[in-house]
Amino acid sequence: MLLGRLWVGSGSSTGMIAAFALWSASFGAAQTSAPGAAQPASPAATQQPMTKQQAKELFRSVDEILSFVSSDTKLPIEHTVKRKLISRDQVNHYLKDKFDEDEGAKRMERSEVVLKKFGLLDRDFHLRTFLLSLLTEQVAGFYDNKTKTVNLLDWIEPDEQKPVLAHELTHALQDQNIDLTKWSDVSLSSTSHSVQEDNHHLQMDEADTARTAVAEGQAMAVFIDYTLRSTGRTIADAPDLANKLKDQATDAGGSPVMARAPLLLQESLLFPYGEGLGFEQAILVKAGKEAAFHGVLANPPSSSFEIMNPEAYMAHAPVPLVRLPDIHPLLDAEYTPYDVGVMGELDVRILAELFGGREQAAALAPEWNGGVYYAAQRKSAVTEAEKESTASIALLYYSRWKNADSARSFLRIYAAQIPRKYSNIVERKSDETDEEELVYSTNEGDVVISRAGDSVFIGEGFNLALARKLRDMIGSIQPEGRMQQAVVPVIVPVNEPALSMSRVLASFGAVNESALQRYTSRGAK
Template sequence: MNKKIGVTLLVLIISSCVLLSAGVIIGAYLLLKAHKNYTDPLLTLRNTPAVATVTAAQQTQAAAPSDGLPPKIAKQMDEIQQQVIAIRGLHMTTDLKRDLLTPEELQDKVINDFFADYSDEDALKDSKVLSTLGLLDEGFDLKQFYLDLYSEQIAGYYDSETKDMYVIAGEGFGGMERMTYAHEFNHVLQDQNYDLENGMKLNDDYCKVDTEYCAAVSALIEGDSVSTENEWFLKHSTRQDQKDLFSFQEEYTSPVYDSAPAYMKEDFLFPYTFGLDFVQQLINQGGWAAVDAAYANPPVSTEQILHPEKYPDDRPVPVEMPDLAGMLGDDWSELDRNVMGEWYTYLVFAKGRSSQFSMDDEKSKTAAAGWGGDTYVYYATADLKEHLFAWRSTWDTSSDAGEYFDMSRDYGLARWGIPVQNSNGVISWNSTSDGIITMRRSGPDVLWVIGSSKEVVEDALTEIKDFGK
């Protein structure tokens, strides 16, 4: 699956993320409220776009009136920057351009910047894989949904390619905007100190071939920024900031997000929720120095994010999957080859497009938890009418493989009904709406094959080591 959209998350702060942060900090705020003095915010924001540039040398100075931003807004931004620098312990190394955009301008920018090279064909291929996995309905318009979702959810972002900061120019620079700015400015510090695009390899090209790594590093980056914004709110928010955030939490609605497929809602928040837990574990062990060290030795799998105790030593096991294009014929091509990871393994089981085959949440987590490594491939004919999906996974122990295989069987029974074969580590279904399906276990390895015809599935099995007929 193309993870371009997932990579974009590292530069976005969504409104629901602010709600997540609000849930974390409101309890602590109630405890601290009686012991802290607050001042009101300075000025509401103009409804026209503005641009300001902050140099590294000006980090300890207020923005000059000639910067282009309303002076009191620029002053607030400068103050927040200094507060975030003090919390995080990182410093600016180069200039920063700050842009204020109206909601309409920000929406246009997102569409033009982030979706210009995500074609309708790319989205169709992604939706084919996701529908094969039971996560999306066949024919789901994935690109349009992403466009609608990101237009609804974005509150501001830092662009690690252009090095520009964008903050939405709403009715005022209140608690929501100030908290967003604290989060996004932390992305500036991350980028200037660790180089997100090149140093951390969070770019489209790399993330197309190693989505697990990019999902893990995105979780580190977002967990870092959520933790920073939470600490900023507890230490530096004004009384009005708190009122604004409470009001936002009570009034906020997100109809597009609420209508999203179940897996997407979970996946959209993964870097924020589990990333926060991961970073908090690092902070508990060694403070912000431990977080800084993680950028030099980043997590490489969603397994490490979900189970911080497995970081950094428990690394994924490489799993070979042969090239099946030659066997399939000239009209076939490989559309996707990547790693599913523990997180998506869980999503496949627990967050299917239908409640009929959405398995118990805790059992799904348990079944996915012994993940050791995997590789999947997806092939299709030029007209996309014929397909082959093969997914091989390896598990930490024989017991883990057994749990996963048993859950795979239960999932298959719920999705495809009574199998034609269910013995000796082989479960198979014929003539389903998804084609021919077989699930097989060989020691610590488990294989899923889903194909449009019996011949395609049988030919694939002969090519995959340890699973031949």
């Protein structure tokens, strides 16, 4: 998946991290400034460390809340959960170490150039610097599934931390029942060098993103149930609550850091929590707790399409999947394979919103019917500076749509952004074969965008003749109907550079739950 692979699962903690900034900002709870600016002290930061008596109360509440979580999810308690009280400095140190050491962060840094090639990040944006500022901005507790420990914060009042415990102890019970480390990271992680490896990647590409959305959606559902427990209501009997949460969370105006974040970051950070909650709520309402928790963990969805369309998951509907032909003989003399993946419904929604606005994104995303991207790096790029430049990357993107009108709309939206991405642009009308093809010269090579029926091909950086060969090869092997995505087994992954924006952040597990609690109470009224 283009945007989902910044969630890092294997050997790391699971929980909310930077998404707290968006959620808290949506109802005015954030007290932060942009990176580099003098930051005012938040109420939490000015508090004294809790007393021994408060710490004892908080530690005792872990077992009480774990019992609530087990009752709410029907997931059994296999053993008690270890607990640890840590300081703000320890949290910041932990987050920075995780960012530096985690393989997902390394994949993210390598993938940054492809995100920029797509136009999802500005060419001068520094992703690592921004994410480090985001990760250390606010924290309210996290569960580390590597050490099997829930980490509690010594500067926040116990009552304010109890809702975060409901969320994080959901992860603890998930971990006890299915081993989150192995369960949550199943995508292949080696760079593919053959057509067989390419298509194996495509079959499994969105599995991690879907599983992260399940884990976080379940934890969000329990968090809300815990928050609403005094009212007698639950997320299952508040059908409009998940949508209200998602709608409110899109306003990041209360947090300058998140307000200046690229749409890519804002949307991908929210996806597991907002869409995951919506998915979980739909299963709860239709099939009950057993299906929504144990059932989904045992048979998880494999794509963002299923998360965004839970009725398709429940109906076992086929997942749209585009396959690649053997393009390596055309490319491998001049290019080195760099990345390959699915362009899922979430990716399309973000691209369409960034390039065409929210209204067009809302209309186009449901019309998506499969997509794939392939990035290759020129072998002539030798120095680190050359390799970090988008000019070193050639990119193809092939998408299918439910009808020709939707394909045509997407082509127009994407083509309108070419002047924003490149300079020295000249449209070569004499080279265009018909009105369904656009050909440009740019400072980074040829760009060709074309439509054939319900499909759109985009080639950026390949010369025109090569781009057309790639287009014709890909189009010729696609089936007329949808192709069922393969069932994803639980495997121990290897390592691969990948491109999505969601996974790095799930490793660190932090959230401003007190803000979430205030919003949930308000949204439930």
